[in-house]
Amino acid sequence: MNSSSPHPPSVSRRQFLRDGARVAAVAGLGGLVGLAASRSTGKEWVWQIDPDKCVRCGNCATHCVLEQSAVKCVHAYALCGYCQLCTGYFEPEPNALNTGAENCLCPTAAIQRTFVEDPYYEYTIDENLCIGCAKCVEGCTRFGNGSLFLQVRHDRCVNCNECAISKVCAGDAFQRVPADQPYLLKTTH
Amino acid sequence: MTRRLSFKPLWRAGLLLAVLLGLGSLARGEQRFPPPDFESGHQLPATTTPAARALGLEYLDIAVLVAALGVASWLIYRRRSRRGLIWLSVFSLVYFGFWRYGCVCAIGSIQNVALALADPAYAVPIAALAFFVLPLGFALFAGRAFCAGVCPHGALQDLVLWKPLKVPPWLEQGLGILPFVYLGAGVLFAATGSAFIICQYDPFVPIFRMGGRTLMVGTGIVLLLLGMFVGRPYCRFLCPFGALLKVCATVAKWRVRVTPDYCTQCRLCEASCPFGAMREPAAGRPEPAQLARNRRRLGWLVALTPVLLLAGAGLGAYFSPAAARVHPTVRLAERFLLERDSPPRTGVLSPDDLALERARQAPRQLLEEAARIRRHFSWGTPLFGGWIGLVIGLKLVSLSLHRKRTDYEPDRGDCFACARCFEYCPNELVRRGVLPAAAISQAAAAAARPEPVVAKEGAS
Numbered sequence: 001m002n003s004s005s006p007h008p009p010s011v012s013r014r015q016f017l018r019d020g021a022r023v024a025a026v027a028g029l030g031g032l033v034g035l036a037a038s039r040s041t042g043k044e045w046v047w048q049i050d051p052d053k054c055v056r057c058g059n060c061a062t063h064c065v066l067e068q069s070a071v072k073c074v075h076a077y078a079l080c081g082y083c084q085l086c087t088g089y090f091e092p093e094p095n096a097l098n099t100g101a102e103n104c105l106c107p108t109a110a111i112q113r114t115f116v117e118d119p120y121y122e123y124t125i126d127e128n129l130c131i132g133c134a135k136c137v138e139g140c141t142r143f144g145n146g147s148l149f150l151q152v153r154h155d156r157c158v159n160c161n162e163c164a165i166s167k168v169c170a171g172d173a174f175q176r177v178p179a180d181q182p183y184l185l186k187t188t189h
Numbered sequence: 190m191t192r193r194l195s196f197k198p199l200w201r202a203g204l205l206l207a208v209l210l211g212l213g214s215l216a217r218g219e220q221r222f223p224p225p226d227f228e229s230g231h232q233l234p235a236t237t238t239p240a241a242r243a244l245g246l247e248y249l250d251i252a253v254l255v256a257a258l259g260v261a262s263w264l265i266y267r268r269r270s271r272r273g274l275i276w277l278s279v280f281s282l283v284y285f286g287f288w289r290y291g292c293v294c295a296i297g298s299i300q301n302v303a304l305a306l307a308d309p310a311y312a313v314p315i316a317a318l319a320f321f322v323l324p325l326g327f328a329l330f331a332g333r334a335f336c337a338g339v340c341p342h343g344a345l346q347d348l349v350l351w352k353p354l355k356v357p358p359w360l361e362q363g364l365g366i367l368p369f370v371y372l373g374a375g376v377l378f379a380a381t382g383s384a385f386i387i388c389q390y391d392p393f394v395p396i397f398r399m400g401g402r403t404l405m406v407g408t409g410i411v412l413l414l415l416g417m418f419v420g421r422p423y424c425r426f427l428c429p430f431g432a433l434l435k436v437c438a439t440v441a442k443w444r445v446r447v448t449p450d451y452c453t454q455c456r457l458c459e460a461s462c463p464f465g466a467m468r469e470p471a472a473g474r475p476e477p478a479q480l481a482r483n484r485r486r487l488g489w490l491v492a493l494t495p496v497l498l499l500a501g502a503g504l505g506a507y508f509s510p511a512a513a514r515v516h517p518t519v520r521l522a523e524r525f526l527l528e529r530d531s532p533p534r535t536g537v538l539s540p541d542d543l544a545l546e547r548a549r550q551a552p553r554q555l556l557e558e559a560a561r562i563r564r565h566f567s568w569g570t571p572l573f574g575g576w577i578g579l580v581i582g583l584k585l586v587s588l589s590l591h592r593k594r595t596d597y598e599p600d601r602g603d604c605f606a607c608a609r610c611f612e613y614c615p616n617e618l619v620r621r622g623v624l625p626a627a628a629i630s631q632a633a634a635a636a637a638r639p640e641p642v643v644a645k646e647g648a649s
């Protein structure tokens with residue numbers, strides 16, 4: 001563009017370059033989104049633990065971004081043996097089969113033991129007390145029926161972009177699941 | 190199965206049944222103690238499954254984002270209202286920050302998009318994609334409207350700003366490279382599936398959640414204290430999404446101007462920007478000798494850029510094995526190779542030991558996976574290094590370009606569109622009816638200090 005030209009151009013060079021760059025950027029952004037959207041499912045995804053891969057390492061209790069972990073122990077009652085000597089409830093070689101703290105595995109007394117009928121007891125998790133440490137899950141899985149297992153509770157989970165526990169999970173058990181089927185429960189069949 | 194039973198000997202059917210049952214029990218955990226048949230008619234409680242947040246609410250987030258971006262643009266360009274932007278900031282801080290816990294946010298969504306592009310198996314959530322593209326799309330037309338009053342991180346820092354200090358230009362420009370480096374690192378580690386470092390090291394989400402890792406809570410508090418005296422330290426010197434917005438805003442269709450109509454060169458807005466984005470008018474056309482020197486320097490810097498790019502790529506390749514260790518699988522594989530011959534540990538196992546036990550059960554799979562990730566890093570880190578070189582080169586080039594600026598104007602890329610400078614402009618005050626029209630000539634006369642700048646009559 002000749003600066004001595006009698007008629008200054010209606011669009012300056014910088015303006016022209018800027019407009020061109022904007023058009024290119026819009027096209028680029030559109031392409032990027034198109035490509036990414038083709039890999040989107042339109043579903044929402046949430047984090048969940050595959051109980052079959054969980055190795056009960058205890059990281060769930062300590063690595064959640066929430067002060068109280070969103071991972072809790074849940075109970076598949078249909079799998080439970082309702083044992084009097086529950087290896088998820090009692091320490092190994094307990095002094096007595098009662099609810100005394102010295103006999104219990106759970107550090108926060110989050111498991112309630114209620115008598116059903118001789119010789120069966122029902123074990124219920126109080127999620128407000130459970131910290132997701134998996135001590136009971138270890139005992140139940142190793143010596144019992146494996147009816148206690150860890151799950152991300154979605155009434156508590158804030159669904160982080162990247163779950164902090166998933167990056168330290170010793171069993172690589174964390175995975176994304178569709179939000180309409182947000183649990184991976186243990187079942188009898 | 191029943192068809193088979195009809196012609197196979199019975200004992201083979203029994204064996205088959207036993208094997209099937211055995212397999213079944215292996216797959217679903219062993220039923221060592223048979224579930225009881227209660228004589229009292231006790232009913233088994235059901236396992237509760239509290240539902241996840243409904244998908245409809247994700248669409249609500251997107252709708253709120255679009256509305257907030259629209260309102261921000263309107264407040265910046267039509268209303269020219271700082272007060273309106275403050276209220277919008279408060280709303281965004283409460284909704285996107287303290288209500289939605291700062292997640293999902295536009296800054297972190299870079300990683301979702303990067304991972305989606307690199308890994309076909311990853312489905313990017315629709316909300317993350319929207320939070321990535323909408324602010325950038327708005328920036329291409331309306332500048333950094335997102336930063337002005339929609340981003341909760343920006344709003345938080347903007348609202349705590351108390352006595353802004355001027356950051357020296359060399360430091361400002363030097364630190365201005367960091368967001369691009371952080372962006373590159375975030376993309377590298379997200380695309381390789383290693384970590385979402387932008388989320389892990391987010392300083393303000395722990396504040397929104399009122400809790401988190403001590404390191405990041407501390408960083409957030411320090412940044413907020415710093416932010417009382419240095420305007421928006423995270424936005425200016427760290428935010429990777431800000432880097433993208435800056436590039437988009439540079440070519441935006443509309444730009445923020447201090448004055449609503451024309452500039453009287455009164456210089457009242459000179460020190461109005463707490464974020465160092467105000468640019469003075471260019472000091473005329475340099476002398477021929479100086480011009481030649483400037484051109485030569487520009488030529489050298491343009492030639493230097495590819496050299497920096499290659500040097501960065503080389504350095505990146507050198508650090509590839511170290512960077513790959515960020516991925517937990519690679520770390521586990523390396524530990525497995527180190528301790529391959531040691532006997533299995535007994536007793537109470539730490540999480541790391543348990544991971545090692547998992548590795549020992551399927552070593553081949555783990556090593557193949559680690560090798561695959563290392564291959565990704567072997568081309569990812571040179572790209573990242575080259576990117577840093579390119580950014581430094583382009584920064585140097587842009588600093589040595591001659592600008593034809595006639596008025597005091599906010600830098601297109603650096604301006605957060607916070608609307609603070611508007612109120613410094615007497616023309617703006619006249620427009621609002623706060624000042625009589627005569628005040629402009631008085632202000633211009635008062636500012637007629639020795640003219641350091643050649644000022645053509647206010648253009649446009």
